[in-house]
Amino acid sequence: MRGFLRALAGLALAAPLAVIALGAPAPRLAPPAAAAPVNQCMECHLSLDDDTFTPPAKAFRKEDVHAKAGFTCANCHGGDPTQEDMDAAHDPKKGFIGKPTHQQIPQVCAKCHSDAGLMKQFNPSLRVDELSEYKTSKHGQMLVQGDQHVAECASCHGAHGILPIKDTRSPVYPTRVAKTCNTCHGDTALMASYHLPSDVYAKYMTSVHAKAMYEKGDISAPTCNSCHGNHGATPPAVSSVANVCGTCHSVFAEKFKQSAHSRAFADMGLPGCVTCHGNHDIVQPTEEFLGTGPTGKCGSCHEKGDRCDVATTAMHKDIVALRTRIEAAHRILDTASEAGMEVSKQKFDLTNAEEALTKARTDVHELQLAAVRKDADEGLAVARAAEAAGHKAMAERDYRRRGLLLSLFLILSAIAALLYKIRG
Amino acid sequence: MHVEPPPLADPLLDTRRRWVTRLLGTTLGATILSFLYPVLRYLVPPVTSEPSLSELELPFKASELAPNSGRIVPFGGKPILVFRTVSGELKALSAVCTHLNCTVQYRKERSDIWCACHNGVYNTDGGNVSGPPPRPLLPLEVNVRGDKIVVRKV
Amino acid sequence: MSAKSEKPPGFRQRTLEAIGWEGVSHFAEKKDVPVHRSMVFYYLGGMALFLFLVQAATGILLLLYYRPSASESYESVQYIMAEVPFGWLIRSIHSWGANIFVGVVILHFLSAYFEKAYRPPRQFTWLSGTFLLFLAFGFGFSGYLLPWNTLSYFATKVGTDVPAQIPWIGPLLSRILRGGSDVTGATLSRFYGIHVAILPATATVLLGIHLYLVQLHGMSVPPKIEREGSVRRMKFFPDFLLRDMVGWLTAVALLAVLCVFFPWELGKKADPFAPAPAGIRPEWYFLSMFQALKYFPATIAGIPGELFGIVGFGVIGLAVLLVPFLDRKAVEGRSSPWWNRIGALFIVAALVLTVLALLPQPGTAAAP
Numbered sequence: 001m002r003g004f005l006r007a008l009a010g011l012a013l014a015a016p017l018a019v020i021a022l023g024a025p026a027p028r029l030a031p032p033a034a035a036a037p038v039n040q041c042m043e044c045h046l047s048l049d050d051d052t053f054t055p056p057a058k059a060f061r062k063e064d065v066h067a068k069a070g071f072t073c074a075n076c077h078g079g080d081p082t083q084e085d086m087d088a089a090h091d092p093k094k095g096f097i098g099k100p101t102h103q104q105i106p107q108v109c110a111k112c113h114s115d116a117g118l119m120k121q122f123n124p125s126l127r128v129d130e131l132s133e134y135k136t137s138k139h140g141q142m143l144v145q146g147d148q149h150v151a152e153c154a155s156c157h158g159a160h161g162i163l164p165i166k167d168t169r170s171p172v173y174p175t176r177v178a179k180t181c182n183t184c185h186g187d188t189a190l191m192a193s194y195h196l197p198s199d200v201y202a203k204y205m206t207s208v209h210a211k212a213m214y215e216k217g218d219i220s221a222p223t224c225n226s227c228h229g230n231h232g233a234t235p236p237a238v239s240s241v242a243n244v245c246g247t248c249h250s251v252f253a254e255k256f257k258q259s260a261h262s263r264a265f266a267d268m269g270l271p272g273c274v275t276c277h278g279n280h281d282i283v284q285p286t287e288e289f290l291g292t293g294p295t296g297k298c299g300s301c302h303e304k305g306d307r308c309d310v311a312t313t314a315m316h317k318d319i320v321a322l323r324t325r326i327e328a329a330h331r332i333l334d335t336a337s338e339a340g341m342e343v344s345k346q347k348f349d350l351t352n353a354e355e356a357l358t359k360a361r362t363d364v365h366e367l368q369l370a371a372v373r374k375d376a377d378e379g380l381a382v383a384r385a386a387e388a389a390g391h392k393a394m395a396e397r398d399y400r401r402r403g404l405l406l407s408l409f410l411i412l413s414a415i416a417a418l419l420y421k422i423r424g
Numbered sequence: 425m426h427v428e429p430p431p432l433a434d435p436l437l438d439t440r441r442r443w444v445t446r447l448l449g450t451t452l453g454a455t456i457l458s459f460l461y462p463v464l465r466y467l468v469p470p471v472t473s474e475p476s477l478s479e480l481e482l483p484f485k486a487s488e489l490a491p492n493s494g495r496i497v498p499f500g501g502k503p504i505l506v507f508r509t510v511s512g513e514l515k516a517l518s519a520v521c522t523h524l525n526c527t528v529q530y531r532k533e534r535s536d537i538w539c540a541c542h543n544g545v546y547n548t549d550g551g552n553v554s555g556p557p558p559r560p561l562l563p564l565e566v567n568v569r570g571d572k573i574v575v576r577k578v
Numbered sequence: 579m580s581a582k583s584e585k586p587p588g589f590r591q592r593t594l595e596a597i598g599w600e601g602v603s604h605f606a607e608k609k610d611v612p613v614h615r616s617m618v619f620y621y622l623g624g625m626a627l628f629l630f631l632v633q634a635a636t637g638i639l640l641l642l643y644y645r646p647s648a649s650e651s652y653e654s655v656q657y658i659m660a661e662v663p664f665g666w667l668i669r670s671i672h673s674w675g676a677n678i679f680v681g682v683v684i685l686h687f688l689s690a691y692f693e694k695a696y697r698p699p700r701q702f703t704w705l706s707g708t709f710l711l712f713l714a715f716g717f718g719f720s721g722y723l724l725p726w727n728t729l730s731y732f733a734t735k736v737g738t739d740v741p742a743q744i745p746w747i748g749p750l751l752s753r754i755l756r757g758g759s760d761v762t763g764a765t766l767s768r769f770y771g772i773h774v775a776i777l778p779a780t781a782t783v784l785l786g787i788h789l790y791l792v793q794l795h796g797m798s799v800p801p802k803i804e805r806e807g808s809v810r811r812m813k814f815f816p817d818f819l820l821r822d823m824v825g826w827l828t829a830v831a832l833l834a835v836l837c838v839f840f841p842w843e844l845g846k847k848a849d850p851f852a853p854a855p856a857g858i859r860p861e862w863y864f865l866s867m868f869q870a871l872k873y874f875p876a877t878i879a880g881i882p883g884e885l886f887g888i889v890g891f892g893v894i895g896l897a898v899l900l901v902p903f904l905d906r907k908a909v910e911g912r913s914s915p916w917w918n919r920i921g922a923l924f925i926v927a928a929l930v931l932t933v934l935a936l937l938p939q940p941g942t943a944a945a946p
Contacts, residue, residue, distance in 0.1 A: 416451075
């Protein structure tokens with residue numbers, strides 16, 4: 001009996017183990033080597049510990065977007081990445097080109113980046129026309145002529161540690177584009193040889209666009225490539241400036257196109273918006289731009305007192321009147337607010353006047369006094385109402401003070417009566 | 425324990441004392457009335473509606489808003505856009521553009537929502553369709569009671 | 579006052595008898611106040627009571643329009659300030675009055691301490707009074723959150739972080755205070771309940787005890803003056819009361835001027851997701867403790883430094899409560915100068931710490 005029970009116990013213990021052993025899958029082999037391709041180039045170049053050959057390998061291994069996608073050195077440089085022997089690896093018959101020349105680089109990149117079928121396997125939304133665009137650019141044209149300094153793909157995107165453009169560390173991330181362009185376009189000696197200015201970056205950094213990008217953090221703000229293009233980088237033609245600015249400033253561009261200036265500027269070969277607003281150092285415009293005075297932009301073409309000068313002077317007057325009225329309303333509402341009156345609703349209503357002011361300033365580009373006057377008058381009505389509300393609030397404040405005086409008088413006479421009673 | 429001696433029984437002093445007491449009573453009474461006046465006025469609620477700024481009854485009727493049109497209304501100190509789509513549905517969105525805070529407007533010609541400042545475009549659900557706006561416009565809940573429109577924060 | 583007459587008792591007499599007026603008026607006749615050079619301090623108690631009643635009255639009026647929820651409280655206060663007739667006045671009286679009330683309570687407490695009014699038989703008057711002082715601070719702290727503006731939200735956050743440091747019960751205590759793990763609308767509801775129900779109920783009971791004991795024992799005469807001999811006395815009704823009323827009316831006049839020229843501000847609505855603005859600090863009566871806590875190092879022997887500060891406050895609070903039992907000399911009628919010196923030291927320290935707390939902190943923008 002005892003023996004039977006022992007056997008039973010033994011079975012009871014062994015059974016679960018058997019189940020586990022039978023049910024367990026066969027031990028796995030090492031995981032399939034799918035992602036990492038053989039890249040002997042890296043092994044050799046890394047161990048060289050040489051200042052010329054090792055850093056590119058390190059950069060490529062560290063974070064290059066191509067390395068992550070499974071590409072090897074050979075995809076750009078040619079040769080055989082599976083070979084350990086240097087000569088075999090560097091075999092020209094296997095396409096080895098070594099370090100590509102300046103002129104070769106666009107072709108090297110375009111080998112893949114212009115192949116729609118290939119790019120679709122990795123990132124279907126990427127464009128494949130960069131090379132054809134580049135060929136239209138100043139950089140592309142001069143490269144073909146043998147220029148050794150002009151920008152090609154690697155100049156802006158880097159060569160070995162290439163990051164996706166959405167990566168904030170990429171040299172062509174929106175906040176870094178201006179600096180990247182400036183590495184060449186800020187080099188005075190280099191730019192002198194092309195008869196180009198080298199202060200463009202400094203000028204740009206004073207602009208409202210730079211402030212929007214760097215101070216307000218708006219990465220949709222324009223930087224170099226927004227107006228000049230990415231790969232087909234050329235300054236916009238004089239006749240297309242308004243179109244380019246108009247991609248964001250559509251309302252202004254439309255009004256400008258309707259105005260007399262549109263035709264006049266085209267006839268005179270003047271660069272549209274840039275004529276008054278500048279191209280790189282675009283600062284906050286004010287109504288002082290109007291007119292033929294010292295700060296006015298009209299004086300270079302118009303005579304003081306001519307038909308247009310009269311109109312713009314009137315516009316200036318209207319806009320300044322509206323602006324000062326709005327400021328006065330703000331002041332009195334702020335005073336009332338500081339005196340303790342609740343005027344938040346009146347302040348909100350004043351924003352309608354501020355919108356009218358913006359509309360009036362926009363209408364200036366139409367160059368029609370009637371349009372500006374209409375908006376200014378609307379705004380004035382709102383500003384006047386807000387000012388009146390401010391005065392009303394101050395009147396309430398005065399009412400409170402009068403009430404205080406009365407109650408203080410009563411209280412003080414009560415105190416006096418008390419003291420008198422105490423004395424008595 | 426010392427107690428103040430009782431006042432002398434002088435008729436002149438007595439009259440004067442009585443007048444002082446009357447003066448005291450009058451001034452104290454007037455003072456107390458001047459305190460009661462604001463308290464009583466305070467108890468009467470004002471005509472303007474409740475302060476709830478999570479809910480707002482609009483100053484125009486539902487029947488006054490035609491299809492494919494919209495209006496800007498202040499709500500909680502910020503503008504909101506109340507509009508009726510082409511199909512007649514009543515909707516409300518925050519009217520503060522998510523790009524640089526300009527006030528957006530309903531665009532009849534394209535039945536969408538547009539920001540004049542930098543050409544930002546939103547669809548009638550508030551989604552940012554094109555231009556610089558990085559985020560959609562936040563929706564608000566719209567309820568209709570009879571001909572009254574009530575907008576509420578979601 | 580009720581003369582026995584041969585005529586049958588009229589309505590007036592029946593009413594007076596029914597409410598026991600005889601006893602009350604007899605007591606009121608006898609109630610007197612010692613007259614001496616330090617008697618000005620006697621006015622502080624009545625002033626504190628008057629201001630407390632002003633707070634209760636304005637508080638009740640505010641209850642009619644205030645809404646205690648995170649989405650509505652700021653707007654309801656804005657409504658009171660902008661739309662409700664004299665709402666600005668009621669609210670400003672309540673906010674200014676709160677600060678003046680706490681100030682007067684502190685002065686009343688200090689005068690009782692330095693004039694040794696805690697000697698027997700008044701030891702329980704002192705005890706109930708000290709608890710009332712703590713309640714006054716509680717009223718101030720709980721009320722400060724109710725307008726739900728940026729300053730009050732962050733001051734409450736900082737203030738409720740402090741008890742969390744206490745070992746074992748600290749986090750639980752903080753959770754109970756906050757109604758959760760963070761300062762939220764739940765905290766607002768809780769502080770509202772504390773401010774309008776729990777504290778007023780407790781204060782009513784304690785105040786009842788305190789006032790009863792004061793009537794029982796009368797005003798204490800400072801030991802130095804007692805030793806000089808017996809003191810002249812003044813009747814409370816009407817003489818002292820009239821003088822009291824001069825003080826109360828002056829306080830009302832001061833409040834009125836403050837409210838008209840410096841109405842209490844609304845601030846900006848609290849946004850829990852915005853970063854705390856620079857220079858957040860609690861109300862002035864907490865500043866000395868707030869500043870003192872900053873001087874403790876982050877850890878001392880592995881224990882958070884602030885904990886030593888908090889324990890220190892607890893010890894001081896306990897000592898204050900037990901002063902009547904600790905100051906043996908005063909109990910025996912002898913002078914106890916060391917207690918005066920310690921008291922003076924604490925006052926100086928509190929003033930210095932308060933001033934330090936008000937200065938712009940290094941590394942931040944000037945304090946608001």
